Amino acid sequence: MDLLTILQILDSSVRLAVPLLLACLAGLYSERAGIFDIGLEGKMLAAAFMAAAIAYTSGSAWVGLLAGIGASLVLSAVHGVASITFRGNQLISGVAINFLAAGLTVVIAQSWFAQGGRTPTLQGDARFEPITLPFAESLQSVPVIGPIYYELISGHSVLVYIAFLLVPLTWWVLYRTRFGLRLRAVGENPASVDTAGISVVQLRYIAVIICGVLCGLAGAYLSTALQAGFTKDMSAGRGFIALAALIFAKWRPWHALYATLLFGFLQALALRPDLLENTLGFKVNGQLLDALPYILTVVILAGFVGKAIPPRAGGEPYVKER
């Protein structure tokens, strides 16, 4: 395998890792605050549809992005009201959101565009185009570094760079700010936050809103950057792989990056069965590669690679004790 092939694989790993990373960070904010969210998938899907639909009608990817975030926020609000205000079961609320999004996106897309539950193909400004970083062209001839810069680092859409910048930002927010301290505390022991005179409800709503924004980014990326338009069920389980990555990362931002890059890499490999066959000398079942993130997560959960302890108050509505 030559350098260029390796770089192409890594390049596609990066592009496939981005929606996972955004969704994983979304889940991280929510779950660190004690609100489990299996509705990441549904929120991504709704955002993907809305972003594509509005980008098509308005002709602007940015307007589409805002619409996608808006759609995701509406579902976040549903989850917040159900699980924070009404203290409902967070898993049930999440499942409901996934069903809602899976059905509604197709129905609305069909009645809106009448193209079999998809949006028309996005062109021009309706899509996030790759950005060529400065000097990428001129450095291309420099051995090793040049191709790495040109192929791997340059040439992604702006959302990719935003996603990667969100990792250090999330780390900083979580561990270096007052908000981060409170967010982590409310997921571990909401009573301690409550008795310190801080509103548990408000903190959790903020976390759920951040989760909604990030899921919106992830969904918009799918339909307006990675692909050129919305297709039925296009999130394809990424919300669940992001959850698996979150457990794999033990709810830590940098580890979330590593986990989603690994899972992105596995997805990239699954797209190139020829490469794997040539390198290994035998055929690897693509479905096995698709299943690997889940298998790895089960291994983690079984405690083989250290223990993954979720935030202690996760999944439980906070009820003030008498």
Added chain:
Amino acid sequence: MSETAPAIELKGISKAFGPVQANKDISIRVMPGTIHGIIGENGAGKSTLMSILYGFYKADAGEIWISGQKTTIPDSQAAIAAGIGMVFQHFKLVENFTVLENVVLGAEDGALLRPSLAKARRELKALAEEYELNVDPDALIEDIGVGMQQRVEILKALYRQADILILDEPTGVLTPAEADQLFRILERLKEEGKTIILITHKLREIMDTTDTVSVMRRGEMTATVKTSETSPPELAELMVGRKVLLRVEKKPAEVGDKILEVQNLNVTDEKGVHRVKDVSFDVKAGEILGIAGVAGNGQSELLEVLGGYEKATGSIKVNGQEIDLTGAKSDGRSRRERGISHVPEDRQSEGLIMDYMAWENVAFGYHHDDRYNKGIRMDNAAIRADTEAKMERFDVRPPNPKLAAKSFSGGNQQKIVLAREIERNPDLLLIGQPTRGVDIGAIEFIHQQIVALRDQGKAILLVSVELEEILSLSDRIAVMFDGRIMGERMPDQTDEKELGLLMAGMTKGAA
């Protein structure tokens, strides 16, 4: 003579939860620089009153005055601003945060964490010197003991400049030595001019530490007296509303044959932690063996093994016959068939199903009894009749078998479990924390029942974290620490101090 304003004055506070009047027209004055005790049974309304003061609940009526100023306390933030700090019975700490982070949480100086943490570190050092409250600021909460965790709670309050400190049942989780240390800290805080409210149901703590004591009963404040002018029997009478026997009356034990023999028992839990280490002891007919120890030192696991729902290695004999510790016969039913009855430590999760009715609970574990069955059907009418009779004999109030277990008070729940187990006429009764969360009046009754069973020649293994209970009931006392039995003592040849040292893992020579 100029009169100083009370640190806290409550006037006519009332609070109802639905039809239940938790606080009825309560007025109280707490003078600055004093330790003021509030004593009362469970459900007397102590915690509700303090929750109103800390902004958790809003009173239906009444006024709060802080240092001569009328104040409203709509939330905890307002309580903190008014200089009130609260140390809850169950600590409100984030387990995987450091001491420093816990202290800072909610009292940060700005949006960024570092300056706040640096400032808190300096202040903690100053507070540690001023009040002798040494804690490692970088230790994780989950790594330090409960005594230390309680200090962190006190430091949290002091860091927020609290002048009034409310402590809710602070000694429940402490060893006697840790409790003494706590009271020294409270004395010190008082000397520095802080006002302390101590909520407890332990008469001895009130007598030893407070200047003034208020007694609550059924939501009402029945009396406020100077501690030096009252006595434990008087306080108990004020709490319960009738004369209470504080000492257990019992004859010397008439000890018979060995009923239970435990040899080299070892228990490792599912996390791989070695909980019970090489424990050997026996219990004879007609005696009560009390096992003392701070919660979490292997007593619970010991009871679970004996009760048949935890595996172990070693040997246990009942009436001279070996008991299956790991195989098919190591379950609760087999144990009951061998004459062992078990009143578990946590009646709400292990002794009862709270949503089920009393009569259903009485049948649990004994549902295969012939008297309760008619062919393949359960004879519900017979169970209900039996429950009614048991409730009568054990003075369960209200004596209604169709009421859900959760609708009874703690004492009455315990009486239901006790009636179910004792009336099986066991050879050996295992009983854990018999009076946890039980009113003084019911404690008296439960203790009498245990002693009566002993006098019938039964063997009783009593596990309790209440040292007073161990001392007054037991005929022999074993102390557990870190999974081992540290030693056995006779109750008339030992005292709380010696047992306290054993409970902390110190033998006399080392201390």
